[in-house]
Amino acid sequence: MSTTVNAYAVNESGAKFEAFNYELGDLGSHEVDIDVLYCGICHSDLSMLNNEWGMTEFPFVGGHEIIGTIKAVGADVTHLTEGMAVGLGWHSNYCGHCASCSSGDENLCAGAEGTIVARHGGFADKVRADAEAVIPVPEGLDLQSAGPLLCGGITVFNPMLQFDVKSTDKVGVIGIGGLGHIALKFLNAWGCEVTAFTSSDAKRKEALQLGAHHTLNSRDASEIEAAAYQFDYLISTVNVKLDWNLYLNTLKPKGRLHFVGATLEPLDVSAMSLIMGQRSISGSPVGSPASIVKMFDFANLHQIQPQIELFPMDKINEAFEHLESGKARYRIVLSNV
Ligand SMILES: [Zn+2]
Ligand SMILES: [Zn+2]
Numbered sequence: 220m221s222t223t224v225n226a227y228a229v230n231e232s233g234a235k236f237e238a239f240n241y242e243l244g245d246l247g248s249h250e251v252d253i254d255v256l257y258c259g260i261c262h263s264d265l266s267m268l269n270n271e272w273g274m275t276e277f278p279f280v281g282g283h284e285i286i287g288t289i290k291a292v293g294a295d296v297t298h299l300t301e302g303m304a305v306g307l308g309w310h311s312n313y314c315g316h317c318a319s320c321s322s323g324d325e326n327l328c329a330g331a332e333g334t335i336v337a338r339h340g341g342f343a344d345k346v347r348a349d350a351e352a353v354i355p356v357p358e359g360l361d362l363q364s365a366g367p368l369l370c371g372g373i374t375v376f377n378p379m380l381q382f383d384v385k386s387t388d389k390v391g392v393i394g395i396g397g398l399g400h401i402a403l404k405f406l407n408a409w410g411c412e413v414t415a416f417t418s419s420d421a422k423r424k425e426a427l428q429l430g431a432h433h434t435l436n437s438r439d440a441s442e443i444e445a446a447a448y449q450f451d452y453l454i455s456t457v458n459v460k461l462d463w464n465l466y467l468n469t470l471k472p473k474g475r476l477h478f479v480g481a482t483l484e485p486l487d488v489s490a491m492s493l494i495m496g497q498r499s500i501s502g503s504p505v506g507s508p509a510s511i512v513k514m515f516d517f518a519n520l521h522q523i524q525p526q527i528e529l530f531p532m533d534k535i536n537e538a539f540e541h542l543e544s545g546k547a548r549y550r551i552v553l554s555n556v
Contacts, residue, residue, distance in 0.1 A: 386410025
């Protein structure tokens with residue numbers, strides 16, 4: 220039995236979204252179909268729409284911060300049932316047998332399938348995925364605002380697990396946008412002393428409300444110089460070039476500067492600053508299914524919700540214009556409800 224999906228697609232790089240239907244075909248034994256309730260808009264959707272990474276296939280249906288309910292379950296799926304509230308993020312399938320998959324690092328699987336790469340994502344009324352990539356949403360988590368946790372949220376939460384960020388750590392979040400604002404909330408609830416780096420005066424005030432204890436102007440060299448040797452952990456969510464040596468110098472010995480924002484320009488850093496302080500630079504993508512489960516539980520316990528602006532799914536073009544204007548506070552979610 221075939222299922223028709225009512226989606227929104229762009230037909231060429233940079234074009235507007237138009238209504239687009241496609242057929243799902245037979246459901247695989249390890250797959251599930253999801254009725255999409257809400258889908259967040261991530262900057263990666265915009266990058267893919269503009270084919271910035273050269274891997275976009277048209278017609279392109281974006282959307283990889285999906286919250287919905289299970290509509291149909293493949294014969295071999297045991298942990299998901301019809302009607303269950305679930306989330307689906309950047310990955311919609313993993314190879315299941317490589318060294319990364321075998322050690323719980325499915326998000327690093329070279330054979331993993333992207334929800335919007337060579338297949339259609341969540342800007343639609345339905346989406347299909349492998350059951351292993353579909354995560355139950357715990358009772359109590361607000362469904363309307365949970366979508367952005369699936370990509371933006373897990374991207375900033377996963378390194379807290381990977382690098383054992385401690386509640387006694389002094390941490391900094393560089394860039395207060397879709398990812399950065401969730402990082403402030405997570406790190407505050409984690410127990411850390413949190414500093415927000417932002418160039419926007421308006422956002423400095425908002426950052427304090429979101430969970431920062433302090434703010435610094437990300438473009439004021441003298442303010443950043445004055446913060447030398449302060450931080451155990453810095454996470455950068457920006458996609459622009461900053462003076463990274465200045466930032467490295469704000470780290471304590473053994474401190475870490477971690478990148479989750481994909482700045483396209485090469486990093487220009489002093490080896491000496493790394494060597495003398497035994498400092499590290501690192502990066503990471505999203506998180507494994509087990510990490511997403513942990514994040515959901517942590518967000519539920521501390522009632523952490525991304526701050527969202529809701530648009531009806533059929534206002535998708537207006538929603539993207541709002542995203543591109545840079546005025547979104549802080550994440551846009553499309554709604555089918
Ligand atoms: Zn794998
Ligand atoms: Zn994303």
